[in-house]
Amino acid sequence: MATPSVSPISLAARDHVRDVLGIFASNPLYCRVSGEFDPEAVVVEEVEAYLRKDLGTPGCHVELARVDQGAAVALLSVLTRHPQDGLPWIMELIVHGKAQGRGIGKSLAALAEDRFRAMGAERARLCTFEQMSSSREFWSALGWRAILHNTRNENGQSVMVMEKSLVLA
Numbered sequence: 001m002a003t004p005s006v007s008p009i010s011l012a013a014r015d016h017v018r019d020v021l022g023i024f025a026s027n028p029l030y031c032r033v034s035g036e037f038d039p040e041a042v043v044v045e046e047v048e049a050y051l052r053k054d055l056g057t058p059g060c061h062v063e064l065a066r067v068d069q070g071a072a073v074a075l076l077s078v079l080t081r082h083p084q085d086g087l088p089w090i091m092e093l094i095v096h097g098k099a100q101g102r103g104i105g106k107s108l109a110a111l112a113e114d115r116f117r118a119m120g121a122e123r124a125r126l127c128t129f130e131q132m133s134s135s136r137e138f139w140s141a142l143g144w145r146a147i148l149h150n151t152r153n154e155n156g157q158s159v160m161v162m163e164k165s166l167v168l169a
Helices: 014-025 028-034 044-055 104-118 133-141
Strands: 005-008 060-066 072-079 089-095 123-129 145-152 158-165
Touching: 014 028, 014 044, 014 060, 014 072, 014 089, 028 123, 044 060, 072 104, 089 104, 104 123, 123 133, 133 145, 133 158
Parallel strands: 089 123
Antiparallel strands: 005 060, 060 072, 072 089, 123 158, 145 158
């Protein structure tokens, strides 16, 4: 598997919005659990609103990942400094359903962690949905550990906060 390349998302680029729509639509379980989108009908306007919110958040960087300059295979969103704890967060890492299991998510997680280290961060956080065991297992396998269970996100969904030390031994 080639390492994915990432580039910032632009709402002015209509193909970017369509690419993100395709990534979400290919993950109906995520749509159902997150409550962000109707898993049967993800629509452009909802995706635009979702991206506009993230892109309007200070310190939030939203990127599309591609392999070999081909179709978009993942969405990566990071927050350089969370307003509540001052730590960097992986806000979103979602791989297109047809591209899962190829190491793309692992590569993008490592990319985010390396960027956080370069900023001088010693630890980082993320949250994952309690109902998505595959997501919890993915992050746990990469060395992230649960620090808070059954908390609620801004949509009222049950999430688990995970944290990872970024200090290299």
